Amino acid sequence: MTTNGEPLRRRELALLRASFAIALLVTLASLLGLFATWPYAQETENWVLQARGQDVGNLLAVVVLIASAIRMRAGSVRAAQLWVGTLVYLLYAYTVYAFAVHFGRLFLCYVAILGLAFYTLIAGLRTPTGTPATRPAPFVGPPRGY
Numbered sequence: 001m002t003t004n005g006e007p008l009r010r011r012e013l014a015l016l017r018a019s020f021a022i023a024l025l026v027t028l029a030s031l032l033g034l035f036a037t038w039p040y041a042q043e044t045e046n047w048v049l050q051a052r053g054q055d056v057g058n059l060l061a062v063v064v065l066i067a068s069a070i071r072m073r074a075g076s077v078r079a080a081q082l083w084v085g086t087l088v089y090l091l092y093a094y095t096v097y098a099f100a101v102h103f104g105r106l107f108l109c110y111v112a113i114l115g116l117a118f119y120t121l122i123a124g125l126r127t128p129t130g131t132p133a134t135r136p137a138p139f140v141g142p143p144r145g146y
Contacts, residue, residue, distance in 0.1 A: 011123070012072075012073050014123070015069065015072075015073075015120060015123060015124050016069050016070070016073055018116060018119075018123070019065055019066065019083070019120065020066065020069075021116060022065065022087075022090065022113060022116050022117055022120065023062045023065055025109055025112055025113045025116070026058050026059075026061070026062050026065075026090065026113055027059065027062055028109065029055075029058070029097075029109045029110065029113065030055040030058040030059050030062075031055075031059075032106065033051060033052060033106075034052055034055045034056070038104070038105070039101075039104060039105070039106050040052075040101070042102040042104070043101065051097075051101065054093060054096075054097075057093070058090070058093060061086050061089055061090055061093075064086050065086045065087070065090070067079075068080070068082040068083040068086060069083055080124075083124065084121065084124065084125070087117050087120060087121040087124070090117045091114065091117045091118055091121065094110050094113045094114040095114060097110040097113075098110045098111050098114050
């Protein structure tokens with residue numbers, strides 16, 4: 001690493017860009033799932049209701065993903081934890097979409113989200129120790145009053 005932290009900044013920027021790409025694809029897939037009739041046309045009525053509920057949850061996850069990615073880049077450890085959790089959620093959700101929903105026009109979108117979420121999560125977890133996203137908080141002693 002250089003003294004000015006240039007490689008680390010590039011990695012953080014790459015994670016932010018990947019988060020935005022995931023958010024864009026999830027938003028597209030979820031809005032189509034909610035408002036178009038064709039994505040779940042071959043599914044049972046019960047599965048359609050579950051998938052549309054999942055689409056609403058995915059849209060909420062997009063907001064959390066973007067907000068936490070921006071805060072994580074600013075150095076927030078809590079935001080980094082939230083970002084990882086959101087990626088794990090999207091990884092689980094799109095594993096279900098890719099393998100349980102009938103093959104259709106959104107299959108490649110589901111697989112793209114699945115792959116991007118997986119590799120972004122791996123890249124984010126490989127951030128070197130001591131960066132703002134992984135540096136532990138300093139110990140300041142026990143709470144007052146003890």
